[in-house]
Structure formats: C-alpha cells, structure tokens
Amino acid sequence: MDLQNDYQRIERAILFIEKNFKSQPTLREIAGAVGLSEHHFQRLFKRWAGISPKRFLQFVTVVHAKELLQNRQGLIEVAYESGLSSMSRLHDLFVNMEAVTPGEFRKRGEALTIRYGLHPSPFGKCFIAVTDKGICSLGFIGNAASDVSVADLKKRWEYAQIIQDQKATKDYLEKIFGDRIRESRPALQVKGTNFQIKVWEALLKIPQGAVVSYEALAASICKPKAVRAVANAVAHNPVAFLIPCHRVIRKTGAIGGYRWGIGKKIAILLWESKK
Numbered sequence: 001m002d003l004q005n006d007y008q009r010i011e012r013a014i015l016f017i018e019k020n021f022k023s024q025p026t027l028r029e030i031a032g033a034v035g036l037s038e039h040h041f042q043r044l045f046k047r048w049a050g051i052s053p054k055r056f057l058q059f060v061t062v063v064h065a066k067e068l069l070q071n072r073q074g075l076i077e078v079a080y081e082s083g084l085s086s087m088s089r090l091h092d093l094f095v096n097m098e099a100v101t102p103g104e105f106r107k108r109g110e111a112l113t114i115r116y117g118l119h120p121s122p123f124g125k126c127f128i129a130v131t132d133k134g135i136c137s138l139g140f141i142g143n144a145a146s147d148v149s150v151a152d153l154k155k156r157w158e159y160a161q162i163i164q165d166q167k168a169t170k171d172y173l174e175k176i177f178g179d180r181i182r183e184s185r186p187a188l189q190v191k192g193t194n195f196q197i198k199v200w201e202a203l204l205k206i207p208q209g210a211v212v213s214y215e216a217l218a219a220s221i222c223k224p225k226a227v228r229a230v231a232n233a234v235a236h237n238p239v240a241f242l243i244p245c246h247r248v249i250r251k252t253g254a255i256g257g258y259r260w261g262i263g264k265k266i267a268i269l270l271w272e273s274k275k
Contacts, residue, residue, distance in 0.1 A: 009034040010048045013041070017053070021060045022083035027053055065090065112160040114153065117169030118146055122177055122271060123264055126240075128169050129153055129162075134187030135172065138239045140260040156191055156238070176242065190238055199233035206247045209273050213251040235259060241268065 016033045017025070025033075030053055031041035045053045065082040079090040114136060116129035121140070127149040129137035137153055153162055175186050192200065202220045206212055212220075218230040237245040237259075246265045250256045258265035 006044060006048065009036065009041075010045060013045060013053065014049075014056070017057050018060055021057060021064065022081070024057070024061075024083045030057075112157065114157055114160050114162045115165035115168040116146075116150065116153065116162065117164065117166040119166075119170060119173050121173065123241075123267055126173075128172055130169055130172060131189050133189040135239055135242065136189045136191075138176075138242060140240060140264055186242065188239055188242065190243075192233075192236070192238075195229065196233040196236060199230055200237060200243050203234070203237070203243050203245055203247070206244055208244075211247050211249050211269070214248055215251050217248055 012034050013030055016030060027038050027042065031038045034041065036044065042053065045056075049056060051059075061082050061084070065078050065084075068078040068081060075087050075090060079087050082090065084090050112131055114129050114131055116127065116137070118125055118127055118141070120126075124140050127137065127139050127141050127146055128135065129149075136157070137149070139149055141149060150162065154160075172186060190197075190200065198221045199217070202217055205220070214227050214231050214234070215224070217234070218224050218227045221230070223230065234245045234248055235257075237243050240246075240260065246258060246268045248256070255262055255265055255269075
C-alpha cells in the first residue's frame with residue numbers, strides 16, 4: 001500500500017471538491033480527477049477522511065451556504081450560488097446537515113425571547129432557560145457565576161432576546177425535580193446537528209434508573225463505529241437531566257466523565273435509582 005500516493009490523491013480530491021462544489025460534481029467526476037475508479041476512490045476517501053465524498057461535498061456546500069445566509073442573502077439566491085438546483089434542495093441539505101431549515105439558521109433565534117433564571121435543585125444551583133416552546137438550556141453551575149451559561153446561550157441563539165426572569169423559570173423546577181416518577185417531561189426546544197439530535201433522542205429512550213455504554217448508544221442509532229462522535233454529541237447536550245446524558249457510562253462499568261462533574265453524575269444516578 002502506497003500511503004504517500006494515497007494521501008496525495010485524497011488531497012487532490014479535497015481541493016477538487018472545494019474548487020468545484022458549485023457544479024456539484026458526481027462521484028465519477030471526482031474519482032476521475034484523481035485517476036481512480038468510483039469504487040476504489042469511495043473506499044479510499046472514506047478510509048482517509050472518515051466520511052464519504054458525497055458527505056464531504058455536502059459539508060463544503062453547506063458551509064458556503066451558511067456564509068451567504070449570514071450575509072442576509074435571499075434563499076433562492078443562496079441555493080443557486082451554492083450549486084443547488086432549487087430551494088427544496090437547499091432545504092433538504094440544511095435539514096440533513098444542520099437539523100434546521102435555511103430560514104431557521106438565518107434567523108438564529110430572531111424574534112425569539114429566551115428567559116433564564118438561577119434556582120436551587122437537588123443537585124445544587126442550576127441554570128435554566130426557556131422559550132414559549134419549551135426548555136432550551138439546563139445545567140448545573142454550583143457556586144460559579146452564570147456568565148458562562150448566558151454566553152453559551154447567546155452563542156447558540158445569536159439573535160434572540162435573552163433576559164433574566166426568575167419568576168418565569170421558577171415553575172419549571174417543580175415540573176423537573178418535583179417528583180422522581182414524572183408522568184411526562186416538560187417540552188424541549190434544542191438546536192444541534194442532525195447527528196446530535198439523533199443521539200439526544202436516543203438518550204431520551206434510556207429508562208430512569210438504567211445506564212448504557214457509549215457503544216450501546218452508538219449501536220442504538222445504527223452507528224456502531226461512531227462511538228467517539230456519539231460521545232462528543234453526549235458531551236454537547238444542552239439540557240442536563242431531562243436529556244439524560246448522565247445515564248451513559250463506559251463499557252468497563254466506570255462512570256466516566258460528566259460536563260458538570262463526576263460527583264454530580266453519581267448523585268443523579270443514585271437519586272434516580274431510589275425512585
């Protein structure tokens with residue numbers, strides 16, 4: 001196996017895609033540009049890049065489209081300048097890659113009001129943020145200031161109006177922590193990539209009092225080889241406790257890391273086991 005030649009082919013293919021993405025080249029055209037058959041090139045590219053050539057082309061396309069949308073260009077114009085034949089293709093690309101529509105991405109929370117508050121919980125002081133549609137952020141901050149949580153909220157919902165409102169958020173605490181056997185969880189409004197949303201949906205299916213490994217979680221979304229990507233999605237869960245990332249442990253049985261501290265993770269698991 002000539003690793004140097006393989007790398008050079010992949011580098012040429014990446015440059016070809018980045019240069020020609022507006023014409024949306026086919027697999028045959030990309031493979032031909034580096035002198036390989038479609039089948040051989042597909043396998044080689046996926047081995048080196050970790051994704052298929054088609055997925056990389058989609059990634060390059062959506063990055064360009066996002067730049068245009070951030071400059072407030074119209075959706076039809078963005079579609080054609082990105083090499084897509086229609087607005088429906090732009091819509092499908094964004095839903096597949098970003099889990100939001102092009103219009104939702106461009107708005108970034110525009111005309112949305114988010115209210116947040118700091119409240120005591122069974123696991124220390126928590127930060128909670130809500131919209132008219134549901135909870136969009138929940139985390140444990142202990143004795144730390146809320147500045148980091150607010151900054152993260154502003155980053156994810158760039159154009160939203162974000163205001164502190166203790167009264168508006170207080171009622172949610174009883175719904176979340178009021179009893180250990182909750183008939184139904186409060187509504188959620190979260191943003192993430194298509195892959196992240198799939199992982200978070202899988203977390204919601206883990207029964208209270210149960211734990212699963214990262215490997216089992218990856219298998220549950222039919223991505224058994226994507227354990228590292230699954231772990232990354234778990235780590236970026238914006239709604240602690242309700243989207244139960246604390247129920248994921250290492251396959252050895254070790255508790256593993258937790259964004260808000262291992263001690264907090266153990267405490268939550270013990271609390272749930274005594275329902």
